[in-house]
Amino acid sequence: MSDITRAEVCVAACADLFLGAGETLASPMGLIPSLGAKLARLTTEPDLLLSDGEAFLLTPQSTVEGWLPYRKVFDVVAHGRRHVVMGANQVDRFGNQNISAIGDHARPTRQLLGFRGAPGNTVNHRTSYWVPRHSTRVLVEAVDVVSGVGYDRAAGPFHDVHRVVTNLAVLDFDTPDHSMRVVSVHPGVSVDEVQKQTSFPLVVQDVTETRLPTDEELELIRTRLDPGSKRDREVPQ
């Protein structure tokens, strides 16, 4: 299939976050990660569990297969069989994330949501981040407030920040000091451009090109998961 969009590349990259997850609760925040998790369940990871964003676990046919109100989500967080993909107003070279406030926490220049579940998520189970607009304002040297915990902090036995997927690239922390590395750049994006949009030096070695979605995946994305092409509004071509 032709005319593959950047948004579709990002959806497939988000689907790949869940490779090997098995019977795990996928908690994608935002449209592209949600499409990715649903795509993974229809292809490589049929055992994934997904909620409706409220209190029910739904099958791919949208029938209720379980009840998961917030209090039980907290149980799953602590139990650990969960992979969350959170947004990030800021994320830094060691994977610290901020969704709390910009500036001084005592008197922020911009108040955001608050810590939400980021501190608990990041010390309990696998966490990835989705950044729809990769820029030096988001990919910062050091976050203003540490909500999600990065690799340069004492974070206990279950800390596992997996990857950052952006509109430009896929990044991870698989380096000796766990500083951020470019795994792949999306088709049409250069490593230089990714570096230019990042406030700290990225580790660059053996960078590949992010894979294109397969014909089967494109069919699923376009006809079943997002026929209204909402994805193109989140990641313009």
Next chain:
Amino acid sequence: MRDKRMTADEVVGEIKDGMTVGIGGWGSRRKPMALVKALLRSGVKDLTVVTYGGPDAGLLCAAGKVRKLVYGFVSLDSIPYDPWFKRARETASIEVLELDEGMFQTGLRAAGHRLPFLPIRAGLGSDVLKYAPELKTIRSPYDDGEELVAMPALKLDVALVHLNRADRHGNAQYLGPDPYFDDLFCLAADRRYVSCEQIVETFDGPPQTLLLNRMMVDGVVEAPGGAGFTSCVPDYGRDEALQREYAEAASDLEKWPDFYERFVG
């Protein structure tokens, strides 16, 4: 059995300056807005408000009722940020204890169980502890020796919650998909007040939906529509138009007095 029916104003009459008030629901979902409005109309001030925050937090900040806010987040769900909460934070007009949302639940549980604290892993390594130096860690006394957060009890003077149905004795039922943490708010509080869509003689539906029993409740207020504009499914969903109006007025101080007058009365 005792008849615990009250009016919203009688509930607020039990709340004194400086008290710690827990508010049930979650974000812009099943908030006891009729009770919050009565609080807004009262002269009570200097409150510590403990909430999984939605417009309750914003409105109480707008009215200058809040000395300190304890929260994991404040959001209107379909609108990410509450403008009054943002303003209160960006002008540093309130004290805050900002927690991870699991720590918040653990604090309510500790209070309900009459424990000084409960251990939790959430918070370690994050800035929660940096901005709340009163929170301590504790080392496991067992062989693992793991360091954990000792989440202190979030003790409440008063809990305000809104459920779908209640009887006059204080038994109360939720009919939506999520109980949220309303039972924990009641267990954590000295005085517990539930408003409801309808007071009934007997309950329909599975007994598992009876979230509160009368041991956990001191007063019952019949308040049809009493969660609006937040959601109270299946009785009604969120009034998105009214919530948008709230958010727009809250963003524009010229529009605010008119909205506040109409909404709070």
